[in-house]
Amino acid sequence: MAESNKEWKFYPNCDSSVWLRSCEKEVIEPLDGEIIGEIPQWLQGTLLRNGPGSLNVGSMRFKHLFDSAALLHRFCIKDGHVTYQCRFLKSRTFQKNRAANRIVVSEFGTKAVPDPCHTIFDRVAALFKPGESFSDNAMISVYPFGDEMYAFTEGPVIHRIDPVTLETMERKNLMDSVALVNHTSHPHVMSNGDVYNVGMSIVKGRLRHVVVKFPFIEKGSMFEKAKIVASIKPRHMLNPSYMHTFGVTENYFVIVEQPLSVSLISIVRNQLTNGPLASCLQWSQEQETHIVLICRQSGKEVNRYRTETLFFLHIINCFERDGNMVVDICAYKDAKVLDAMYIQAIETMQSNADYAEWFRGRPKRLEMSLNAPRLTKVNPKVLADLGCETPRIYYDMHNGRAYRYFYAISSDVDAEHPGTIIKVDTVTGEIKTWCDKNMYPSEPIFVPSPQAKEEDDGVIVCALVSSEDENVVSLVVLEASSLRECARGNFRTPSPAPKCLHGWFLPSN
Numbered sequence: 168m169a170e171s172n173k174e175w176k177f178y179p180n181c182d183s184s185v186w187l188r189s190c191e192k193e194v195i196e197p198l199d200g201e202i203i204g205e206i207p208q209w210l211q212g213t214l215l216r217n218g219p220g221s222l223n224v225g226s227m228r229f230k231h232l233f234d235s236a237a238l239l240h241r242f243c244i245k246d247g248h249v250t251y252q253c254r255f256l257k258s259r260t261f262q263k264n265r266a267a268n269r270i271v272v273s274e275f276g277t278k279a280v281p282d283p284c285h286t287i288f289d290r291v292a293a294l295f296k297p298g299e300s301f302s303d304n305a306m307i308s309v310y311p312f313g314d315e316m317y318a319f320t321e322g323p324v325i326h327r328i329d330p331v332t333l334e335t336m337e338r339k340n341l342m343d344s345v346a347l348v349n350h351t352s353h354p355h356v357m358s359n360g361d362v363y364n365v366g367m368s369i370v371k372g373r374l375r376h377v378v379v380k381f382p383f384i385e386k387g388s389m390f391e392k393a394k395i396v397a398s399i400k401p402r403h404m405l406n407p408s409y410m411h412t413f414g415v416t417e418n419y420f421v422i423v424e425q426p427l428s429v430s431l432i433s434i435v436r437n438q439l440t441n442g443p444l445a446s447c448l449q450w451s452q453e454q455e456t457h458i459v460l461i462c463r464q465s466g467k468e469v470n471r472y473r474t475e476t477l478f479f480l481h482i483i484n485c486f487e488r489d490g491n492m493v494v495d496i497c498a499y500k501d502a503k504v505l506d507a508m509y510i511q512a513i514e515t516m517q518s519n520a521d522y523a524e525w526f527r528g529r530p531k532r533l534e535m536s537l538n539a540p541r542l543t544k545v546n547p548k549v550l551a552d553l554g555c556e557t558p559r560i561y562y563d564m565h566n567g568r569a570y571r572y573f574y575a576i577s578s579d580v581d582a583e584h585p586g587t588i589i590k591v592d593t594v595t596g597e598i599k600t601w602c603d604k605n606m607y608p609s610e611p612i613f614v615p616s617p618q619a620k621e622e623d624d625g626v627i628v629c630a631l632v633s634s635e636d637e638n639v640v641s642l643v644v645l646e647a648s649s650l651r652e653c654a655r656g657n658f659r660t661p662s663p664a665p666k667c668l669h670g671w672f673l674p675s676n
Contacts, residue, residue, distance in 0.1 A: 176517040181585040182634035183513045185607045189221040190238050190253065191662035195332075197243065197250035200656030206247045206644055207626060207653065209617050212674040213330055214628050214642065215309045216240035216609065217318055218667030220255055222510065225268035231276025231445065232508040236261050237306030237318060239333045240630065240667055242642045242656070245675070249642050249656035253664075256318050256326055257335035258303045272302045273437070276445045276509060301444075303338070307352035308669035312362055312381060312389050316671070319352045321411070323366075330673060341366075344393040345379050352669070353412040353481075355566065359383055363396075365413040365422055370398050374407065374431070378420050378461065397466035402457060405431050406449060414485030414494060416567040419469075420461040421485045421494060426454040426476055427502045450502045452476060458494060458533060458545070472535050474545045478502040483530060483558040486569045491534050495573070495593065497555055498547065499528040516580065523581040530555045530575070530591065551591045551598055554578030557610035557669065561622050564615070572623050574611040574647075588629060590650055601650040606631045606641070609667045613647055614674070623647045631655075632666050640664035 220238020222229045229235055237256035242249055255261060260272045273279040303324035310317055317325045317339070327337035341347040350366030357363070360383030368377045378397035381389040397420055401407035406428035414421035433447035458472045483495035503525035506512060516522040531547035555575035560566065571594050577587040584602040588611050591598055608629045615625040625647045633639040642656045 177520055178517060178523065178580050178585075180583055181516075181580045182605070182607070183516050183580075184637070185632050185634055185666045186219070186232060186513055187222065187510065188637055188663035188665040189223050189235075190255070190665060191221075193254045194252050194660060195254060197252050198658050198660070200249040200251060200642070200658050202248060202654060202656050204644075204652065204654030206244060206249070206656075207616070208247060210244055210614065210626060210628075210644065211246070212244055212614070212672055214242040214244070214612065214630070214670060214672050215316065215328075215330060216242075216630055216667040216670035217256075217306060217309045218609070218669070219306055219665055220253075221665075224264045224270050227270045227280075228510070229270065229274060229277045230443075230510055231274065232510065232513070233306070234274035234277045234304070235306060235665070236264070237304055237320075238665060238667070239309070239318065239328060240640075240670075241330070241333055242628075242630065244628075244642075251640060251642070251656070251658040251660075252333055253660070254333040256305060256328070258305060258324075258326060259338070260302045260304045272304075273441050273443050274302050274304065276443050278443050279441055281441055306668070309671045310354055310362070311356060311671060311673070313360060313383060313385070316673075319354070321349050321352050323347045323349060339390060341390070341393075344390045345377075345395055347377075347379065348374075350379070351410055351412055355413075355415045357415075358563065362389065363415055363420070365410060365420070367407060368395065368398070370395065374401065374404065375399065376401055376407065376410075376422060378466070397461045397463070399459060399461060399468045403428060407431070409448060411480045412482045414482045414567070415463075416485050416487050416492070418463055418487065419485075419492065420463060421482070421492070422459050422461065423479060423482070423494070423496065424457040424459060425478055426451040426456060427478055445505070448502070448505070450478075452501065458535070460492060460537075470537065470539070471541055472533075472539065472545050473542050474533055474547060476500070477531075477547075478504065480504075481556065481558055483573050484560050484566065484570055486567060487537070488569055490537055492537055493569075494533040495550065496531055496533065497528050497558060497575070497578075498531045504528065523579065526554060526578050526580055528554050528556065528578050530558070530573075532593070550593055551589070551596070553582070553589065553598070555589055555591065559610060559612055561613050561615060561625070565622065570622065572647075574613060574627055576608050576611065586634075588627065588645065588650065590623075590647070599650045601645055601652065603631075603643075605634045607634060607666055608643070610669050611645075612670065612672050614672055621648070626653065628672060630667055630670075632664050637663040
């Protein structure tokens, strides 16, 4: 009986090992893929990806998935063929850790080994230089600023990368541009090339949620022209809300102040004690969530709504319609999903009966009248009764505008097929899925066909890793309308291939 219990698993269809891999050897020269099926001839470009690359530093190991050293991936699609590369982001944190052969910079969930050379005075001084004292391990996303590509995390430092070689080219501290203490990992790239992001900054001696504009410049630095275009006071001054994404529509910036906050007092304490950032986060179950509209013209808060207590990482899309604001969001009942990404939690998930509930998110719609009284209560509507994460839309045409479809991956670890790509029709409620046993997809990205007439006229490109063979990484191309598989490129890598998070598709000219 004891042996039987030991072998029993709560989630027999889910293989968590895809998140626990560490790349041991970069792929600098492009690998040619084995192509199965036929890639549309019009599909030409580069899919760049970012995500956790290595949990190990010498004999030490990071404690949270968000701490893993950033690994960049590149799939180059040309004339029906695909190549693959991967390289580590050469951040200062990465270089310091590798040089010391141990973890010397604290991360989201990992406390660093104390540096005997740093006195208490050094740590006090570091409070005024968050871009230099915090980890700059930018392992979340990749975004374009003009014709340059940058790797992002939530700290103020971003890294320019070469989209062909994946070399780390330049390090930019946004404290130097607009005094951003932090920002979201998901800026918005507008159709005219302008880039907006939301972060925290000191405005006239007070901490504020701010919106920063990086105006498009054909030649020159977009960072030199950066400016704060909107700011609001946090709901709780010493405990500003944690934000991973935000929304932008024709007339408004949309920010969601959720009950997960960052304790500024704990941040100061952590800087002095070398503690991890996660210990500064506070979840307040008794608090409602606020949706705040900021006028793009005036830069001021114009309305605020209440909804149920929820946690979110990703907003799917926001848009204005018939005098209403619509906010679609991947919502959880609490912030346990962050706990679920601790390495120990991932390793022990099969014996944790609560683990699936920690990931039990649902895509929800909040629709509110633009003329409603301040703090009107809004009840969310479930868009699809299944877990959806890393959502993407036809971004170039529908970001901030009415839309019909979004694409995502499953977040239900107890599903029959945890490695599922999902398409949701927000108008009819129809759901389409694609899966392949023992393959685990990352964020699906929509690429429109050259003469697209319908919102889903194009393909989905998505990176896959195999649970059966840790040295196999693939790129799958799906017909967006039906999620029928068109083609796949398979690659055998010289070391384990970790599952990635977010990315960007750069079409060839």
